[in-house]
Amino acid sequence: MEKVLTDFVKALRNSNVRVSPAETLDAVSVVNTVGYDDKELLKKSLSIVLPKTPDEKEKFETCFDEFFSHELKQQIELNQSQLSDIKDVDSNLAKKLLEGSQAELMLSIADAAEEAEIREIRYFTQRSVFTRRILEKMGVGKLEDELMSLGASREDDLPSELEQELRNQLTNLRERVSDYVQQQFLLHGDVSGEQLREQVFKSMNMAQIDRSYLHEVHTLVRKMAKKLANLHSRRKKNFKKGKLDIRKTIRDNWVNQGILFNLSWSYKKIDRPKIYVICDVSGSVGAYARFMLMFLFSLTEVVSKLRAFVFSSNLGEVTNDFKDAQLDEAIEKALQKHGGGSTDYGQALTDFVSLCLDEIDKKTTVVILGDARNNFGPEKANLLKSINERSKQVFWLNPEGKYRWDTGDSVMTKYSAYCTKVFQCGNIEQLERVISTLLKTAI
């Protein structure tokens, strides 16, 4: 029975429920306690051990129902005995259907499935293909031929008993194979299609992602952000101020005959960076800004002081919009309010400097997202220089490919001279890498 359980765990993992080996062991001991007999009880018990978030619990429910309905069906069918006389049939499969036991039949399905490389099944659209393939390997073609000839040779219009029986068995077999494939799909396949979608989204140019997928991308971004947050959240700096650590003080002063001579302090300060983001939201780059802001505002756990500014010609702060409203709404609002119009980097930098140059200190990272296409206006790179001098670092993210920098009205080189680092940032994967670097260096 352990095999059933490990298979079930595998199916769970496939539908994106994270189950560790230790939890599988827990599940085994749960099953040993409650037994397999009561399905409802088993479900309730396993749902306490295996899924560990409300979201996972939901997935667990569907997965459990689906998985165990197949399991049980199989067992019931195995118990039914086959009553049929051995008839005069030619094809192997027909013989097997009529005389073989159910167990044998299941075995031959499994063999055929092995041959059909069922393990390769990934997407739910492949189910019918695999069902067909398995049936073929089992020799359904021959059986169908035989049925045809039986049909042709019959004297009256009524099908013979043999033909009827064979047809029934065939339908039965089809069902069983399709059940089998479904179960194998749960085990091996990418059940929700999520992995595929994630892969595509990650490497797709951000401007090309259709807006109807925003919600999915948002989930993906949040997932990636959480990973980064976990990675970077534990940096802390010792801080010599705050609470007296009595324990350590006494321990340290034991040598001074218990006279408290050297004091120890226990306070630790979490050193969180300040990040200022300036996003170009004019027509061409707006889509990138959306994802950039999405990512950064999903990182509030690690980045406590984040201020966001957007501009096309004049600069405006949007931090508060993001704090109050839903992320999607806030982005929409920001794009609407400041988007469109012709880009003027010079003006934006001037605005930024007059707004908050004073607040920039050596803990501040300034991130600028834009294609540096300035419509041949004054670029005012000296302002960027003064920002760079005051801040810890300046990052420039350019969504365009490197080969397009400095073509046409792009003045990337002029700005990049005053940036600590310049990144190309066209898809979500690149964005993740950039932000990881940002967090690593900003703290």
Place this chain on the structure above:
Amino acid sequence: MSEGPKKIIEDITEGFAEHGYICSEQIATAVYLASELEKPILIEGPPGVGKTELANTAAMYFKKEMIRLQCYEGLDESKALYEWRYGKQLLYTQILKEQMQEVLEGAKGLKESLDRLMKFEDIFFSEDFLETRPLLEALTSKKGSVLLIDEVDKSDEEFEALLLEILSEFQISIPELGVRKADVKPLVVLTSNNSREIGDALKRRCLHLYIPFPDAKLERQIVQARVPDISESLQIQLVNFVQGIRDLDLKKQPAISETIDWAKTVILLNSEELDAKLAEETLNVLLKHQQDIEVVKKEIPALVSSATETSDGKSIN
């Protein structure tokens, strides 16, 4: 096994009900498994659905001592595990100095003095100077206990790491004294409001129970158990009203505890029937944000009429 698990779970449900805690089968199963497998349970769910109460009731049901540790930011081992009695330790060193004279009296040479000093029993780090805090107390409790670690999400990540040893091995390492193992494993209940994500390492060691808002039937049972004076029709109306409110888009959904408070309020006002005026006047018992109150106020007539309608239907049936 003398009794089937099904039977024990039913017993738990009944036993809990006797102590005024109406639990779903899922909750009872979790309690059963936790006591059977000797694993901690992590309970998550919105505030006010009875997470803490579950631990209290479990303590009463199993007739064990209840030890509670409230978590907050900055909670550390000296408050959760154990602490040395510094004052006494300092006094001890003073006494020791005087004692030293006697111990060393008549010793000849440095070596002999040293030998005597080595033989002298040192209790500076010993049980005598150990102040137990909740976690250690739960482990050393001779009769077993129910340890409630409340709102573990409020504590720091460091504290979470500290819990790992206790939760998986039921032991605590005190560097000066060695490992303290529990004689009787306590039933550990952790609660979380999900104000931050609990680490995977901690989750992995626990059974995980999610308590959602109850459905109408369960909530009626709970109100009945907690506010026995309430008439059946009124109770149905109140619960339907609250269930209706939970469908609205609110900042903070009213929880069971609020439903109970509300039922008590209505009883106190001697009302027999829920109407729009009563609902509006007592809404602040149910909702804790002005914004929410305004949202619900607009919906009151519709909510009241649907709540009373369904209750009429029920009472006729």
